[in-house]
Amino acid sequence: MSKQLVVLDTPADQVCCPPIAEAALDAAQATDLARMFKALGDPIRLRLLSRITSAPEGEICVCDLTGDDFDVTGPTISHHLKTLREAGLIEGERRGTWVYYRPVVENLRQLAALLAI
Amino acid sequence: MSKQLVVLDTPADQVCCPPIAEAALDAAQATDLARMFKALGDPIRLRLLSRITSAPEGEICVCDLTGDDFDVTGPTISHHLKTLREAGLIEGERRGTWVYYRPVVENLRQLAALLAI
DNA sequence: CTCCTGTCTAGATGACTATCTAATCAGCCG
DNA sequence: CGGCTGATTAGATAGTCATCTAGACAGGAG
Numbered sequence: 181m182s183k184q185l186v187v188l189d190t191p192a193d194q195v196c197c198p199p200i201a202e203a204a205l206d207a208a209q210a211t212d213l214a215r216m217f218k219a220l221g222d223p224i225r226l227r228l229l230s231r232i233t234s235a236p237e238g239e240i241c242v243c244d245l246t247g248d249d250f251d252v253t254g255p256t257i258s259h260h261l262k263t264l265r266e267a268g269l270i271e272g273e274r275r276g277t278w279v280y281y282r283p284v285v286e287n288l289r290q291l292a293a294l295l296a297i
Numbered sequence: 298m299s300k301q302l303v304v305l306d307t308p309a310d311q312v313c314c315p316p317i318a319e320a321a322l323d324a325a326q327a328t329d330l331a332r333m334f335k336a337l338g339d340p341i342r343l344r345l346l347s348r349i350t351s352a353p354e355g356e357i358c359v360c361d362l363t364g365d366d367f368d369v370t371g372p373t374i375s376h377h378l379k380t381l382r383e384a385g386l387i388e389g390e391r392r393g394t395w396v397y398y399r400p401v402v403e404n405l406r407q408l409a410a411l412l413a414i
Numbered sequence: 415c416t417c418c419t420g421t422c423t424a425g426a427t428g429a430c431t432a433t434c435t436a437a438t439c440a441g442c443c444g
Numbered sequence: 445c446g447g448c449t450g451a452t453t454a455g456a457t458a459g460t461c462a463t464c465t466a467g468a469c470a471g472g473a474g
Contacts, residue, residue, distance in 0.1 A: 203347075204347045204348050205344050205347040210344045210347075214337065217334050217343065218337075218339070220335075220338070221332075221336075221338040223327040226330055227324065233318035234318050246450090252432085252434090253433075255452075256432070258451060259431095259433080259452090261452095277442065278441095279451060291412050295406070359420080371420085372422075372423085372465085372466095374421095376463080377462085391470080393472080394420060394421090396420080396422090417472105419471090419472090419473105420469105420470085422467105422468080422469075422470095423468070423469090425464105426465090426466105428461100428464105429461080429462080430460080430462095431458100432458090434455105434456085434457085436454085436455090437454075437455100439451085440451080441449090442447105442448085442449085443446105443449105
């Protein structure tokens with residue numbers, strides 16, 4: 181089995197929807213959107229996302245995320261990054277030795293718009 | 298043990314924070330905020346919140362949420378409402394026979410602001 | 415008071431998740 | 445190639461969660 185390490189998987193693209201206060205979500209929309217919110221529902225992932233979105237260059241090296249700031253092991257960080265990636269909130273790219281992550285802005289904006297009251 | 302059914306519990310008041318893209322969240326802020334996002338991370342809760350926030354009167358009777366739209370039992374709906382309530386996203390009040398829920402607007406707005414990019 | 419309806423709590427169960435250690439893959443350097 | 449570092453995957457385990465059924469509580473009607 182030749183499973184490759186594919187960092188750039190393209191997931192959950194373009195979900196939808198007006199603000200939740202305007203029209204009731206249907207089940208299918210809710211399922212997609214809940215996947216994204218669920219990914220935000222962990223303190224470590226939220227901090228990772230914050231570090232990624234606030235990176236000055238628009239992206240950040242994983243090597244800058246595995247420092248002592250988060251007191252979990254490297255594989256755990258990697259697991260959380262994968263969760264954020266599969267939710268469509270970030271995307272990653274390997275360049276030589278290092279892997280860089282950046283936010284998927286339109287999906288983050290969509291979540292923000294959804295909560296606008 | 299005289300545990301009363303208190304629908305109006307006051308939880309998680311006023312958490313904080315500039316947009317995640319402006320400054321990295323610290324661990325304490327992330328914990329509070331993740332609790333709210335986690336509550337949004339379930340399709341049924343997201344739909345419930347949508348129904349509540351989009352209710353024409355600004356609130357909605359639980360009896361209007363336990364219909365056939367959601368194919369889970371009444372207690373499960375009740376459980377999800379409790380989760381949303383304890384996360385500080387909605388608040389409820391009994392008036393006679395019925396219980397009404399309404400959104401906690403400032404907390405929803407806070408989440409939206411947090412995701413602004 | 416007694417019955418009925420609406421809503422919630424309690425307890426059980428199966429599924430999922432966060433975390434770890436160990437192992438693997440990718441790329442660089444000598 | 446052989447070894448080194450960065451990052452991910454695999455597999456195990458303990459804890460959490462969504463859901464159900466059964467039972468309890470609140471309030472109104474007879």
